[in-house]
Amino acid sequence: MRVRDVPGTAVVKPTxxxxxxxxxxxxxYGTRPDRLPGLLTPCDRFFVRNHAPTPRLDPRAWTLRVEGAGVRRAVDYTYDDLWHRFPLVSVVRTLECAGNRRALFAAECGRRFDGVQWERGAIGTAEWTGVPLRDLLEPAGLTGAAVEVMPEGLDEGRARRPMPLAKALAPDTLLALAMNGEILPPDHGFPARVVVSGWLGAAAIKWVGRIEVSDRPLRVPWNTDDYVLVTPGEPALPITSTPVACLVELPWPARLRSGPRLVRGRAYAGEDRVAAVDYRIDDGPWRPATLDGPDLSGVWTRWRFAWDPAPGAHVVRVRATDEHGRPQPDATPWNALGYCHNSVLPHPVLVA
Incomplete structure (x- = not known):
């Protein structure tokens, strides 16, 4: 598969x-939280996480191969096969990079972590349309020994990350061909990417050209050296679902005019549902925010509360709780790579 690169351009879309x-x-590139217009994040502002420049792939020459010790035969699919041989389904799902808020984690700990210095914008939600991954695996003939499925990208780094067979066969694990009703944009995985419901963004491999079905657990850099929780005295733990956290749709710091307003935001709990969101102004009590849904796992929930602030400096805190009763903590347990930061944030707001 030939990759056509344009010198000097690492991503395709304007940023x-x-x-x-x-x-x-x-x-x-992260999404500005104050530029989120609705439940879905438009393609033009959906965050971009690349390990290498966006490849330019020719769909006429592109093929997808399913192979490995966990299938009875290798199967190849063309781009047209995906569109015309299989029923297409659409799901709304949220993707979040496990390193989202790493820069804020660093400020909390008083030290810098290696990795992309994300603020709050490495998260987005889209309607993904494509073929359930299980429909593509079935013609290859899964063996009784199959245990893991690993999509591999066609970017320079050959990004890849395995998932358990049960997750690969879930009805909402897709090989996506379209995003928000449009053909998948190049920066978001054209011609095809995986969407793994509720899991970290690194599992949603872009520009997929190969899917390995293995009869043994697979160890690759993306689940041993990176995208793992490393804590003292413990083995590295691969990250799957990301923890519950809130996003306030205001700049950081925010400057507001005085007068009544609605403060809006989103909360996300990975594979779990968001059960509640509470807010606190300065040193006041915690109060419940209104949830606007959707009430689904794998998708962020929108929330809001009314506020008529007095002029001056304020601190707004928002705390989400998942369906198992786990709230955001005041501080995130330290890990060496700065992943999964979900502390309650003291959001500075100046009211004129």
């Missing part, structure tokens, strides 16, 4: 500061 936050790598 204007009015919509996107530059993470400083030339490859990675």
């Amino acid at each position: 204007p500061p009015a919509l996107m936050e530059d993470a400083g790598t030339g490859l990675d």
Whole structure:
């Protein structure tokens, strides 16, 4: 499969500061939280996480191969096969990079972590349309020994990450061909990417060209050296679902005019549902915010509360709780790579 690169361009779509936050790598751009217009994140402002420049792939030459010790035969699919041989389904799902809020984690700990210095914008929600992954695996003939499924990308780094067979066969694990009703954009995985419901964004491999079905657990850099929780005295733990956290749809810091307003945001709990969101102004009591849904796992929930602030400096705190009663903590347990930060954030707001 030939990759056509354009010199000097690491990503394809425009990334204007009015919509996107530059993470400083030339490859990675977060969504500005105050530029989220609805439940779905538009393609033009959906966050971009790349390990290498966006490849330009020709769908006429592209093929997808399913192979490995866990199937009876290798199967190849063309781009047209995916569109015309299989029923297409659409699901709304949220993707979040496990390193989201790493820069805020660093401020909390008083030290810098390696990795992309994300603020709050490495999260987004889209309607993904494509073929359930299980429909693509079935013609290859899964053996009784199959245990893991690993999509592999066609980017320079050949990004890849295994998942258990049960997760691969879940009805909402897709090989996506479209995003928000449009053909998948290049920066988001054209011609095909995986969407793994509720899991970290690194599992949603882009530009997929190969899917390995294995009869043994697979160890690759993306589940041994990176995208793992490393704590003293413990083995590295691969990250799957991300923990419950809130996103306030205001700049950081925020400057507001005085007068009544609605403060809005989103809460996400990975594979779990969001059960409640509470807010606190300065040193006041915690109060319940209104949840606007959807009440689903794998999708962020929108919330809001009314506020008529007095002029001056304020601190707004918002805390989400998942369906198992687990709230956001005041501090996130330290891990060496700065992943899964979900502390309650003291959001500074100046009211004129």
